[in-house]
Each structure stands twice: as C-alpha cells, then as structure tokens.
Amino acid sequence: MIQNSFTEENYLKTIHALSGREGVEVSTNALAESTSTRAASVTDMLKKLAEKGLINYKKYQGVTLTEVGEKVALNVIRKHRLWEVFLVEKLGFGWDEVHDIAEELEHIPSDVLVEKLDAFLGHPRFDPHGDPIPDAKGNLLDPDYRLLTDIQIGEKVLMMGVLDHASSFLQHLDRSGITLGSVLEVQDINEYDKSATVQINGERTLFVSLEVSKNLLVQRR
Amino acid sequence: MIQNSFTEENYLKTIHALSGREGVEVSTNALAESTSTRAASVTDMLKKLAEKGLINYKKYQGVTLTEVGEKVALNVIRKHRLWEVFLVEKLGFGWDEVHDIAEELEHIPSDVLVEKLDAFLGHPRFDPHGDPIPDAKGNLLDPDYRLLTDIQIGEKVLMMGVLDHASSFLQHLDRSGITLGSVLEVQDINEYDKSATVQINGERTLFVSLEVSKNLLVQRR
DNA sequence: AAAAAAATTTAGACAAACCTAAAAATATAT
DNA sequence: ATATATTTTTAGGTTTGTCTAAATTTTTTT
Ligand SMILES: [Mn+2]
Ligand SMILES: [Mn+2]
Ligand SMILES: [Mn+2]
Ligand SMILES: [Mn+2]
Numbered sequence: 001m002i003q004n005s006f007t008e009e010n011y012l013k014t015i016h017a018l019s020g021r022e023g024v025e026v027s028t029n030a031l032a033e034s035t036s037t038r039a040a041s042v043t044d045m046l047k048k049l050a051e052k053g054l055i056n057y058k059k060y061q062g063v064t065l066t067e068v069g070e071k072v073a074l075n076v077i078r079k080h081r082l083w084e085v086f087l088v089e090k091l092g093f094g095w096d097e098v099h100d101i102a103e104e105l106e107h108i109p110s111d112v113l114v115e116k117l118d119a120f121l122g123h124p125r126f127d128p129h130g131d132p133i134p135d136a137k138g139n140l141l142d143p144d145y146r147l148l149t150d151i152q153i154g155e156k157v158l159m160m161g162v163l164d165h166a167s168s169f170l171q172h173l174d175r176s177g178i179t180l181g182s183v184l185e186v187q188d189i190n191e192y193d194k195s196a197t198v199q200i201n202g203e204r205t206l207f208v209s210l211e212v213s214k215n216l217l218v219q220r221r
Numbered sequence: 222m223i224q225n226s227f228t229e230e231n232y233l234k235t236i237h238a239l240s241g242r243e244g245v246e247v248s249t250n251a252l253a254e255s256t257s258t259r260a261a262s263v264t265d266m267l268k269k270l271a272e273k274g275l276i277n278y279k280k281y282q283g284v285t286l287t288e289v290g291e292k293v294a295l296n297v298i299r300k301h302r303l304w305e306v307f308l309v310e311k312l313g314f315g316w317d318e319v320h321d322i323a324e325e326l327e328h329i330p331s332d333v334l335v336e337k338l339d340a341f342l343g344h345p346r347f348d349p350h351g352d353p354i355p356d357a358k359g360n361l362l363d364p365d366y367r368l369l370t371d372i373q374i375g376e377k378v379l380m381m382g383v384l385d386h387a388s389s390f391l392q393h394l395d396r397s398g399i400t401l402g403s404v405l406e407v408q409d410i411n412e413y414d415k416s417a418t419v420q421i422n423g424e425r426t427l428f429v430s431l432e433v434s435k436n437l438l439v440q441r442r
Numbered sequence: 443a444a445a446a447a448a449a450t451t452t453a454g455a456c457a458a459a460c461c462t463a464a465a466a467a468t469a470t471a472t
Numbered sequence: 473a474t475a476t477a478t479t480t481t482t483a484g485g486t487t488t489g490t491c492t493a494a495a496t497t498t499t500t501t502t
Contacts, residue, residue, distance in 0.1 A: 029449065029450080039449075044488095048488090059450080092337060092341075100331075104329050110321075248479080249481085258459085261461070266460095280467085280480080280481070281481080
C-alpha cells in the first residue's frame, strides 16, 4: 500500500467535507479557502491527487473523490474521531480542546494502532462532538439529526451534536450547561429574534439565541 | 516558543544519543550513518541547527547540543518513551512492536498532551525496554546498570533493560522467556564461546550466547 | 452576443530537506 | 615533512508544497 503525505490526506479530508454526502463537485476556490492556501497551490495538488487516482478531476470542472480517495478520507476521519474520544475519555481533555491535537494524530500511519485504539476505547460509535465514527471498512452512519431551529414549541429533543466545532462555541455550550445527551424542551420561541426558551433536563430554563440554535443537532425521542 | 520541524527534532535526538552522557562531540559521518542520509545533507542541517542556537558547531570540529538543544532532545525522548508505555500497557502491543509507532508519536507537539498522558500512565519512570523516562523538566535518571557479560558465576541479578532495541532481539528474549524484572542467576560461563548458563526466576535454566549477554542490562539486587 | 467579472490554470520562484560530484580540510602513514 | 587517505564542506540539483503575477476559461451581466 502506497503512503499518502500528511498534506495529501488533509486535501482528501477537506474534499470529503465540502463534497457532502451527495458527493457534489468541489471547487478550487472552496478548497483554497478551507485549506488556507491559494487557488494556484490547490490546482497543483489536484493534479497530483488525480495522477494517483484519488480524485476525479477535469480542468475547470471541480473535483470529487474516487472510491479509493473516499476510503482514504474516511480512514483519516476515523482516526481523527477515535483520537478525540481518547483525548476526552481517557486523558480528560475538554471537547473544546481536542481538535487541533487530533488534527496531528490522525496522520499517524498504522492500521494495527487504529484497531487497537478502537478496541481500547470500546468501539465508540460517536466522537465527543456527536460525529459518527466510520468503521474499519469505511462505513459511515448518517444519523438524520435536525437543527434546534426546526423544533416546534412543546417538543422534547435530545442534544446529539454540533455543527460548529469552534472551541468558542463549545465553551459557550459548557457555560450554558448544554452537553451531548441533554434533554431540551423548547418552551417558547421569540417572534422578533427567533431566540428560544429551552428547558434542560426538566430543570433550569435557558435562553438560546438563533446563532446557537442553528448549530445544535438534536433528535426527537 | 518556536517550533522545530520533525526532521530537526530527529537530528537533535540522534546527536543526544551519539553524544553520550559525557556530551562528547559527534561527527558528521556518524550523524549521516544514524539518520540514513549523506554527510552533505547533515552539514546543511547542522548549519541550520547552529543558526537556531540548538547546537555548538564549528566547521570540521563535530557538534554538541547547547542547553536549549538538550532540552528539546530530552523532551522528544520523553514523549517517545511515554508513548511506548501507552502502546504496551494500554493498547497491548508487544515491546518489539512499538518503536516505529512511537517514532511518529514523539513529534506530536502539545505540552499539555504529554503531561496528561504521563498522568494517565501513572507517571512511569521507565519505558517498556527499561530506558528511563526524562521528567517534564528534562531530568534524566542515569541508572548504573551493567551488562550480563560483567556478572560472575553464582551472582543473581535483575534484568533491567536492553542495549539492542531491534525487534528481532526482543522477540528472541520473548522466546527465551526473559522479561524486564526476571531474576537471572549465572550458573556457568563457557570458556570457549563465553556463552552462559543462566537460571531464570529460580526455575528453568537457559543457555545465553555472548551476543545476547552483551545486550542485556542487569542490576545486582 | 458581446463585455465584464469571476474562477481557474499556467509560469516562474522559493524554502525545506534531500542528493551527487568536486573541492577543501584534517588525520594518518611513510 | 610529504604523501596518502579520510572526513567534511561546498557547489549545483531535485522534489514537495507553497507563493505571486499573468494568462486562460467559464460564468454572469448587459
Ligand atoms: Mn475535530
Ligand atoms: Mn470531532
Ligand atoms: Mn523506541
Ligand atoms: Mn524504548
């Protein structure tokens, strides 16, 4: 098996993220934006990845992952999320502190390591942010969560994940006492600013701004 | 704090290893040999490391680590050995399987990560090969072990570590049933080939070749 | 359908870490 | 003390992943 570089893996992961589940074409500029590089650099890399058979690329047409590229991307994502579980569950990091470290750990190349880590963690299905962890074969769950903004007054939902992974957002949730698994009941929605009054675990009530609601993934129970 | 590259860290670690505890000058060729590069490449890197104040370098005179360089090297060694403990103790790897993976993990840059890992492992003082783990301040124990070749007939010693870290050697020890902590009693030494008859934990006796004796670190009890 | 704007690619460079071949310095042998 | 051998450095290139500026293609507007 040929080794992909750190950088190549990051491009594949980014293409996967921007491509969405429908596998839509990703533009050069979108990739430049996401990878904090210039469009010209992206073009260079796309040529190389196409050469290696990891992406489908036709000049000016955007890119999608090939089957092989998808496999590689999902394996990197698997490692990222497993390491995040390790950092939170075993080392006691906060969910707001683990992304950057996992960003490095995800490139450690050893299949045995990943499988042993997975077993050590008890084969977790979700990472600390509620994102599903692909299995060793590259199967990725697609839990159909909805946003808190889509929930009607009176409904009770489970907090299942976040759209925004920024540590500032996660820390805000910590201060609000909203964690994965919290039961949220929408008691009222303000007409003017769409902020919601939400009861948490049948206890405290809390005002949740639209900005926050838009980034909370929840599930009906 | 300025970041050193993966490669720079490996050079510093190698200089530390070749420099020994006396901090003797390391030659360009020795570094080329150890890093599997050419002397010309080593010279390039030495210039850069000297520029950064990590080594003392005068053309043609060999190199030593500066205080700062030593700190960096010891921190990399600390991370390497802690990760090896993790891989063996927590993930169930054999001591013959962990070196290459730790070689990658040792470059993950996060002081908090190292300290949390250290705590999670219970502040181990030695790695799976018996090598002492530097503390957070860069203090490194210097246990004065001796080689099994220096032990007289009739003496009982504790197996404390290995000089050779090659997996082939470690696997040979596994097959012989010699592990860290084994009590070894030298019962006889063959005049001709210096092979030893050794009793392990007061049980089985075993023939140990000179090649093996030369690589076993032991301690009088 | 042409013009203007936006997106993308090409051309030409650069830094990091490596290489080979040649030159220079140091060490060893006569 | 010279000659020879060894070690180390310099000179000039290569590859990877990046950059800016210019050229080209595609998209949008008029
Ligand atoms: Mn993450
Ligand atoms: Mn995550
Ligand atoms: Mn090791
Ligand atoms: Mn070790």
